[in-house]
Amino acid sequence: MRQEFEATAAPGPEARQLHDLLVAVINATGAHLGALYLLDEDQELLLMDAEQGFPITIARAWSRVRVNGPVPSAVALRERRLVWLADQAELARDYPGAALSLPYDFSMAAAPICAGDACWGSLLLAWPPGQTELTEERRQLIERTCHRMGAVLSDAARRGQPVTPRVRPRVISPRRGRRLDPDAGMAALDCLIGLPEGYLALNLEGRITFLTPSAAELLGDSPSQLLGRRAWEALPWLNTPEYEDRYRAAVISQEATSFTARRPSGQWLAFQLYPAPMGISVRVTPSTMARDPGHLMPDQMLAGSRGTASSTLHSMLQLTAMLSQAATVREIVDLVGDHLLPVFSAQSLSILTAESGRMILLGSRGTSRKTIDTFNEWSTTRSSPAGSPADATEPGFFASRRELRTIYPPAVDDPIAACAVLPLTTQGRSFGTLVIGYERPHHFTEDERATLTSLAGLVAQALDRAKLYDAKHRLAQSLQESLLPRRLPHIDGLDVAARYLPATFGMDIGGDFYDLISLGDECAAAVIGDVQGHDPTAAALMGQVRTAIHAYAASGADPGEILAHTNRLVIDLTPNRFTSCLYINLDLHNRVLDVASAGHLPALLHHHGGATQLIEPTPGLLLGIDPHAEYEASQVALPPGGTLALYTDGLVEAPGVLLDDAIAELSLHLGRLARRPLQELADALIAPSSNVDQRLDDIALLLLRSVD
Numbered sequence: 001m002r003q004e005f006e007a008t009a010a011p012g013p014e015a016r017q018l019h020d021l022l023v024a025v026i027n028a029t030g031a032h033l034g035a036l037y038l039l040d041e042d043q044e045l046l047l048m049d050a051e052q053g054f055p056i057t058i059a060r061a062w063s064r065v066r067v068n069g070p071v072p073s074a075v076a077l078r079e080r081r082l083v084w085l086a087d088q089a090e091l092a093r094d095y096p097g098a099a100l101s102l103p104y105d106f107s108m109a110a111a112p113i114c115a116g117d118a119c120w121g122s123l124l125l126a127w128p129p130g131q132t133e134l135t136e137e138r139r140q141l142i143e144r145t146c147h148r149m150g151a152v153l154s155d156a157a158r159r160g161q162p163v164t165p166r167v168r169p170r171v172i173s174p175r176r177g178r179r180l181d182p183d184a185g186m187a188a189l190d191c192l193i194g195l196p197e198g199y200l201a202l203n204l205e206g207r208i209t210f211l212t213p214s215a216a217e218l219l220g221d222s223p224s225q226l227l228g229r230r231a232w233e234a235l236p237w238l239n240t241p242e243y244e245d246r247y248r249a250a251v252i253s254q255e256a257t258s259f260t261a262r263r264p265s266g267q268w269l270a271f272q273l274y275p276a277p278m279g280i281s282v283r284v285t286p287s288t289m290a291r292d293p294g295h296l297m298p299d300q301m302l303a304g305s306r307g308t309a310s311s312t313l314h315s316m317l318q319l320t321a322m323l324s325q326a327a328t329v330r331e332i333v334d335l336v337g338d339h340l341l342p343v344f345s346a347q348s349l350s351i352l353t354a355e356s357g358r359m360i361l362l363g364s365r366g367t368s369r370k371t372i373d374t375f376n377e378w379s380t381t382r383s384s385p386a387g388s389p390a391d392a393t394e395p396g397f398f399a400s401r402r403e404l405r406t407i408y409p410p411a412v413d414d415p416i417a418a419c420a421v422l423p424l425t426t427q428g429r430s431f432g433t434l435v436i437g438y439e440r441p442h443h444f445t446e447d448e449r450a451t452l453t454s455l456a457g458l459v460a461q462a463l464d465r466a467k468l469y470d471a472k473h474r475l476a477q478s479l480q481e482s483l484l485p486r487r488l489p490h491i492d493g494l495d496v497a498a499r500y501l502p503a504t505f506g507m508d509i510g511g512d513f514y515d516l517i518s519l520g521d522e523c524a525a526a527v528i529g530d531v532q533g534h535d536p537t538a539a540a541l542m543g544q545v546r547t548a549i550h551a552y553a554a555s556g557a558d559p560g561e562i563l564a565h566t567n568r569l570v571i572d573l574t575p576n577r578f579t580s581c582l583y584i585n586l587d588l589h590n591r592v593l594d595v596a597s598a599g600h601l602p603a604l605l606h607h608h609g610g611a612t613q614l615i616e617p618t619p620g621l622l623l624g625i626d627p628h629a630e631y632e633a634s635q636v637a638l639p640p641g642g643t644l645a646l647y648t649d650g651l652v653e654a655p656g657v658l659l660d661d662a663i664a665e666l667s668l669h670l671g672r673l674a675r676r677p678l679q680e681l682a683d684a685l686i687a688p689s690s691n692v693d694q695r696l697d698d699i700a701l702l703l704l705r706s707v708d
Contacts, residue, residue, distance in 0.1 A: 012161075012163070014152050014153070014155075014156045014161070014163045015049070015050075015163055015166075017152050018036060018049070018050070018149055018152055018153075018163065019036070019050045019170065019172055021145055021148055021149055021152075022034055022035075022036050022050055022052065022123070022145075022172060023052065023172055024145070025123070025125070025141060025142060025145040026052055026053075026125065028141050029125060029127075029138050029141050029142065030127060030138075031125040031126060031127050032053050032126065032127065032128060032254050032275075033051075033052065033053040033054055033106075033124075033125065033126035033252070034051065034052045034053065034123070034124065034125050034126070035048050035050070035051040035052075035054065035059075035062075035073075035123075035124040035169070036048070036049045036050045036051070036121065036123060036124075036149075037049065037065065037073050037077075037121045037122045037123070037124065037165075038113075038120060038121040038153075038163065038164070038165035039067070039077075039119070039120060039121050039165075040165060041164070043067065044066065044067055044068075045064055045065065045066060045067065045338075046064070046065040046066075046067060046073055046074060046077065046121060046122060047063065047064055047165035047166070047167075047169075048062065048063040048064075048065075048165075048169040049121075049165040049166050049169060049170065050166070050169055050170040050171075050172050051169045051170075051171060051172065052171070052172045052173070053126075053204065053251070053278075054204065054251075055204055055205070055206065055247070055248050055251050055252070056171075056204055056205040056206070057206075057244075057248070058102070058248065058252070059169055059171075059204075060342055060343065061101065061339065061342070061343060063168070063169055063342055064338050064342060065338075066334060066338055069338075070095055070098075070322075071095060071098050072085065072095060072098065072108060072110035072124070073110045073122040073124050074122075075110070076110040076111055076112050076122050077112045077113075077119055077121065077122045079112075080112050080114060080119065081112070082109060082110070082111040082112075082134075082139065082142065082143065083108075083109065083110040083111075084107075084108075084109050084134045085107065085108040085109075086107055086133075086134075087105060087106075087107060087129060088103070088104065088105045088106070088129075091108065102252065104248070104249050104252040104253045105129040105253050105255075106126045106127060106128060106129055106252055106253055106254075107126065107127040107128075107129065108124070108125070108126045108127075109124075109125045109126075109134065109138075109142060110122055110123070110124050110125075111123045111142050111143065111146045112146065113146045113149045113150050113153070114146070114150050115147070115150030115151055115153065115154040116154070118150075118154060118157075120149070120150055120153040120154075121149075121153075121165075123142065123145065123146050123149070125142065126252070128253060128254035128255065129253055129254075129255065171204065173278060195212070195214070196214060197214060197283055197284060197285045198211070198212055198214040198215025198216070198217070198218045198219070198283070198284035198285070199211070199212045199214075199215055199281065199282065199283055199284070200212070200215045200226075200231075200281075200282045200284065201276065201279060201280070201281055201282070202231060202247065202279045202280045202282060203278060203279040204251065204278060204279050205230065206230040206231060206232070206244065206247060207228055207229060207230050207231075208226050208227055208228065208229060208230075208231055208234065209227070209228075209279070210227075211223060211226060211227070214284075215282075215284050218269060218284050218285075218286070219235060219263075219269075219284065220235075220263055220264075220265065221234070221235065231247075232244050237261060237262070237263055237264055238261055242259065243259055243261065243271075246258070246259045246271075246273060247273060247280055250273040250274070250275050250280050251275065251279070251280060254275045255275070256272065256273060256274050256275070257272075257273045258270065258271060258272045258273065259271055260287050267286065268286070268287035269284055269285070269286060269287055270284070270285050270286070270287040271283070271284055272285075319335060319336065319339045319340065319455070319458065322335050322339070323335060323336075323458055323459070323461075323462040326462050326465075326466060327465075327466060328466050329351070329362050329363050329463065329466050329467075330363060331466070332351070332363070332459065332462050332463060332466055333349070333351060333362075333363035333364065333365055334365070336349060336365075336434075336455075336459060337349055337365030337366065340436070340455065341365065341366065341436075344436065344448065344452070345438075346436050346437060346438055347366050347437060347438060347439045348364065348365060348366035348367045348416065348436075348437035348439075349364065349365050349366065349367075349434065349435065349436050349437065350363070350364040350365075350367055350434075350435045350437070351363050351364070351424070351432060351433070351434055351435075351459075351463070352432055352433045352435065353431055353432035353433075361375065362432065362463075366437070367437070368415065371414060371415065371416070374410050374414070375410070394423065395420065395421065395422050395423065395449065395452070395453050395456070396420070396421040396422075397420050397421075397444040397449055398418055398419050398420075398421070399418050399441055399442055399443050399444065400417065400418060400441045401414075401416075401417050401418075401441075403418075404416070404417075404418070404419060407421070415439055416437040416438065416439065417438055417439055417440050417441050417442075418437070418438040418440065418441050418442035419435055419436060419437045419438065420434075420435070420436040420444065420448075420449075420452050421433060421434075421435055422434040422435070422436070422452055422453060422455070422456035423456065424456055424459060424460035424463060425456075425457070425460055426457070426460040426461050426464045431460075431463075431464070431467075432460075432463065434455075434456050434459055436452065484500060484513060484514070485498075485514075485515055485516070488516040489516060489517075489518040489524075491516070491518055491524045491588075492521070492522060492588075493522055493588040493706060493707055493708070494524060494586070494588060494704055494705070494706060494707065495678045495704070495705040495706075495707050496516060496678070496702075496703070496704055496705075497678040497679050497681065497682040497702075497703045498514055498516075498682070498700075498701065498702050498703070499682050499683070499685075499686045499699070499700075499701045500512070500514070500698070500699065500700050500701075501650070501686060501698065501699040502698055511530060511531025511532065511533060511534070511538035511539060511541065511542040511579070511698070512529070512530050512531075512542075512648045512650065512697075512698040512699065512700040513527075513528070513529050513530075513531070513542045513545070513546055513700060514526075514527065514528045514529075514646065514700045514701075514702040515527040515528075515546055515549065515550070516702070516704075517549075517550060517553050517554075519553060519554075519585070521589075522587070522588040522589040523585070523586065523587055523588065523589075524585075524586045524588070525549075525553050525559075525583065525584065525585050525586070526583075526584045526586060526644070526646060526702060526704055527546075527549055527581065527582070527583050527584075528581070528582050528600065528646040528647065528648065528700060528702050529542075529545060529579055529580055529581035529582065529598075529600060529648075530579065530580045530581075530600070530648045530649065530698075530700075531545065531577065531578075531579045532577055532578045532579065532624075533577065534698075537574065537577065538577070541570070541573060541574050541577055541579065542579075544569070544573055545566060545569075545570065545579055545581070545623070548565070548566050548569050549562060549566055549581075549583065552565045552566065558585070558594065558633055559583045559584070559585055559594050559595065559596035559631070559633040560596045560630065560631040560632055560633045561631075562583055562596070563581060563583055563596050563597075563598050563620065563623065563631040564629065564630060564631055566581070566598075566623055567598065567621075567623040567624065567625075567626075567627070567629055567631075568627050570623045570624040571624055571625075571627050574624070575624075576624075577624055578599075578622040578623065578624040578625060579598070579622060579623040579624055580598055580599045580600040580601075580622055580623070581597070581598040581599075581600055581623055582595070582596075582597050582598075582600035582601070582603060582646060583595070583596050583597075584596075584603065584644070584646070585633075586638065586704070587638075588638070588706060591637060591638040591639070591640070591706070592635055592636070592637060592638060593605075593615070593635065593636040593637070593638050593644075594633045594634075594635055595615055595617040595633060595634050595635075595636060596617055596620065596631045596632065596633040596634075597616075597617045597618075597619060597620055597631070598620045598621065598622055598623045598631060599619070599620065599621060599622035599623075601647065601648070601649060601652070601663065602614050602615050602616045602663070603615040603644060603645060603646050604644070604645040604647075604663075604666065604667050604670055605636065605638075605639075605642055605643070605644050605645075606642060606643040606644075606645070606670055606671060606674045607639045607642055608639060608640060608641030608642060608643075608674075609641075610639075611671070612667045612668075612670055612671045612674075613636075614663070614667065615636055617632070617633065617634035618631075618632040618633075618634055620632070638706055639706075640706060640708065641705065641706060641707070641708075642705070642706055643670070643674050643678070643681070643703065643704070643705045644703070644704040644705070645666075645670055645685070645701070645702075645703055646701070646702040646703075646704075647666070647699070647700065647701045647702070648697075648698065648699060648700045648701075649697065650697035650698050650699035650700075651666065651685070651686065651699045651700075651701060652665075652666050653697065666685070669684075669685065670685065673685070678703055678705050681703060682701060682703050685701060685703075686699065686701055
């Protein structure tokens with residue numbers, strides 16, 4: 001992964017052109033927030049290269065987005081489509097993790113930046129609430145801008161000077177190229193100073209950039225002590241998440257917000273926040289809170305919340321939501337690295353565990369190979385005091401290498417100059433350690449210590465679930481693999497390929513199966529089926545069905561009789577469990593197929609150099625419904641060089657797509673690719689499903705081709 005440097009070079013001409021396009025589309029579409037994301041060199045992260053209008057804390061939290069993450073900018077890039085979210089309700093419904101970290105009302109559009117087959121990043125725009133319509137004009141403006149951005153990036157890459165995303169996003173002013181009248185500015189200043197109430201301006205970092213003498217007097221400090229500082233840092237009595245949240249709400253939603261706060265002297269002040277192009281305008285007046293305290297937030301409700309940085313709170317909320325969905329250790333490392341390291345300005349993290357008396361590195365981010373090798377070598381031979389990284393029982397914070405050497409002697413040659421060592425404990429049991437590393441000495445404030453300690457608890461819970469998931473998933477995979485054929489028999493005159501993909505949603509065991517049975521010279525049987533359910537019962541029934549079909553086929557029964565016998569067995573073994581099945585006898589000498597179906601999807605038969613035929617025998621009931629059900633076989637000619645495709649519904653079913661349309665599309669796809677070697681054809685047919693992050697159902701595919 002690209003190293004992050006303290007200094008960032010000035011943008012080149014292509015980057016400036018991209019930033020000008022960002023400002024232009026923000027102005028043309030009426031957006032008040034905008035961000036340009038570019039792919040990193042590993043094509044795994046979207047890095048925010050430039051932004052306009054975001055509070056600095058939110059921009060920092062969203063500066064890195066994983067390409068496979070559940071956020072609009074990543075989805076727009078992955079699916080190469082414009083994502084439109086009309087309001088907070090749609091954001092919460094479709095992207096709950098993002099909504100939790102941005103609990104404000106606004107409309108959002110995310111669009112991919114592509115040129116031809118290459119994708120370079122995504123564009124993110126937001127509008128105040130009420131602008132909930134994606135007009136055709138607005139859509140065209142966004143798509144034209146993305147097309148022009150893609151052309152700029154493609155041209156730069158062709159010249160060997162690709163545009164790389166900045167380490168820290170460039171903050172772009174909406175006033176680019178706009179000149180202000182100094183006389184008008186002085187007149188406005190005189191007007192504000194003459195008013196009895198106080199006025200001040202906050203920029204997008206929350207810093208006070210202007211205040212009137214009346215405002216300074218009401219706030220109880222001199223202008224020189226306030227200018228250039230964040231309001232909630234300069235005035236400790238404003239240092240609560242609730243107050244900073246009102247500021248962020250005004251910026252993101254572009255709606256006026258307000259709150260009331262009490263000075264240490266006891267005086268109550270009312271703050272009214274109004275959105276401005278590059279921050280917030282604030283009106284400060286004495287409040288009637290002392291006379292009528294019931295209508296506003298009591299002061300005691302704020303007790304205990306002071307000193308907690310609001311940006312950290314939001315990142316924790318976002319991370320909590322995403323950790324609840326993480327299923328593996330790798331996902332947890334990625335999530336914590338993406339959301340924690342930028343917020344705390346840390347450079348690396350490692351998750352360690354103790355096994356058989358030595359330390360094991362479960363995962364890391366930002367840690368060099370040399371550091372890992374040094375650690376592994378030391379962990380196998382160490383003779384170190386209690387409290388070493390993998391067996392820490394209490395949080396440890398080491399501000400320098402000198403302090404760190406007390407528990408880790410190799411630190412003298414390690415790039416980590418400071419670190420937090422946080423035990424991972426859940427239900428009273430400690431099973432590992434989270435290490436957050438800094439490349440420079442770092443003083444840990446009380447707030448950081450408390451927040452990092454809380455974070456370790458969240459990570460511990462997620463890891464506990466992930467380890468359980470991994471163990472059960474390995475068991476499920478082992479059982480699944482043992483029930484499917486390890487290898488298919490060789491049949492003269494027949495080329496065969498098979499593929500199986502388990503569902504990725506959850507860790508249940510599926511009931512999809514396929515088989516190829518040798519029935520003597522130039523004769524074989526192809527079987528495919530799907531047992532209802534995704535659990536051990538479904539898997540066990542699948543194994544019994546396969547065994548039964550093998551036995552009935554070996555006895556010489558015809559396809560209809562085989563399904564009838566198997567149907568009665570299914571009813572005896574597992575009542576109320578249904579199974580679809582397609583059974584085909586292949587007579588390769590006479591080139592005839594005998595086909596019987598128990599409610600399964602039709603097979604596809606591609607004629608060499610010709611059309612693709614849908615094989616639909618006389619329909620029969622699913623196995624397991626009626627013990628007296630009969631199954632009728634149909635005969636179909638097998639053309640020389642013909643390719644037969646048997647599949648389960650996971651290959652074709654998709655939300656919002658009619659099943660007949662999906663099968664027709666698979667038929668066209670098979671026809672286009674049928675000239676390929678069979679193994680390549682199998683990979684190509686299943687590739688779209690292989691690239692889906694969350695498959696809701698198993699997929700089985702069996703291909704057969706007659707050869708001379």
